[in-house]
Amino acid sequence: MNGKNGFTGPTGPSEAQMKGESGGGRRVRQPVGKRPAGCAEADMEMENRPDMQRAPRHDSQATGMIDRSLQAQLGRQLRAIFEGIEEEPVPERFVKLLEALEAREKQR
Amino acid sequence: MNIHSGPLKQALLGLIPNLRAFAVSLCGDVERADDLVQETLLKAWNHLESFQEGTNLRAWLFTILRNTYFSDCRRRRREVEDREGKKAAELAIHPGQQGHLDMQDFRRALNMLPPDQREALVLVGAAGFSYEEAASVSGCAVGTIKSRVNRARTKLTEMLGVNTPREFGPDSSTEAIVARTAGGTRLP
Numbered sequence: 053m054n055g056k057n058g059f060t061g062p063t064g065p066s067e068a069q070m071k072g073e074s075g076g077g078r079r080v081r082q083p084v085g086k087r088p089a090g091c092a093e094a095d096m097e098m099e100n101r102p103d104m105q106r107a108p109r110h111d112s113q114a115t116g117m118i119d120r121s122l123q124a125q126l127g128r129q130l131r132a133i134f135e136g137i138e139e140e141p142v143p144e145r146f147v148k149l150l151e152a153l154e155a156r157e158k159q160r
Numbered sequence: 161m162n163i164h165s166g167p168l169k170q171a172l173l174g175l176i177p178n179l180r181a182f183a184v185s186l187c188g189d190v191e192r193a194d195d196l197v198q199e200t201l202l203k204a205w206n207h208l209e210s211f212q213e214g215t216n217l218r219a220w221l222f223t224i225l226r227n228t229y230f231s232d233c234r235r236r237r238r239e240v241e242d243r244e245g246k247k248a249a250e251l252a253i254h255p256g257q258q259g260h261l262d263m264q265d266f267r268r269a270l271n272m273l274p275p276d277q278r279e280a281l282v283l284v285g286a287a288g289f290s291y292e293e294a295a296s297v298s299g300c301a302v303g304t305i306k307s308r309v310n311r312a313r314t315k316l317t318e319m320l321g322v323n324t325p326r327e328f329g330p331d332s333s334t335e336a337i338v339a340r341t342a343g344g345t346r347l348p
Contacts, residue, residue, distance in 0.1 A: 122317050123317055129263060129266040130282070130285050130286045131285070133267065133270075134282065134286035135181070135286075137177070137181040137185075138177040138180070138181040142173065143194060145194070145198065146197065149201060150169045153201075153205045154169050
């Protein structure tokens with residue numbers, strides 16, 4: 053799942069860690085069970101990267117990685133909302149409104 | 161006017177799903193969105209002479225809809241702020257605890273954005289407009305649209321980010337709402 057959004061690109065020293073993560077060979081210093089079950093991918097990334105787990109909040113590089121992954125996720129959610137409404141059938145009120153406008157036009 | 165006949169009706173009908181999606185994303189409320197769409201269709205039909213044939217009908221309709229929405233917002237600003245305040249009070253975004261960002265969290269966060277930022281984000285991020293088209297719809301500079309989109313993304317990331325639970329935990333969130341309601345200022 054990691055990296056599927058293309059936001060794990062070639063920036064900063066964390067790239068090697070991302071690769072190590074996808075290879076599954078990276079050591080985890082902290083026990084995984086510390087976080088609640090059912091974690092999203094952003095959380096998974098955190099677990100597999102001890103440096104980030106202990107990183108202070110204002111560590112801009114670590115934050116940047118999460119932000120990009122999160123932003124891709126936010127983008128998908130935004131489009132999902134938009135497309136979900138687009139797929140709904142046109143409400144009858146609009147069909148009737150346009151028919152009425154057209155009929156009025158023809159009477160003129 | 162000949163243009164008022166069949167083809168226009170068909171063109172408008174075809175754009176209604178797109179308009180509704182924009183309206184709902186913009187105001188976060190399906191009923192209000194459909195009222196906006198209705199008003200947009202009426203205005204478009206009655207002011208067709210101001211539409212330049214050959215230009216983008218979709219962009220023209222989006223412009224009418226967003227102008228309607230924003231003048232509506234100005235008229236009922238206080239009411240809207242109250243409503244947003246209530247929404248914010250219900251807001252408890254804790255992706256870290258809950259394990260994932262569910263759609264409900266996202267909708268709430270989206271609705272908490274300043275309307276101009278939400279508009280820019282939806283136009284560019286969902287409706288597929290270029291920055292230039294979005295700027296034309298919103299009646300502002302391209303740079304303004306870019307900066308609104310960036311601010312919207314940053315704000316959403318802050319609100320929903322797993323790395324900043326403290327800033328948007330229940331306590332500070334409530335404080336922010338209280339401060340905002342009292343002072344009439346927006347979230348930073």
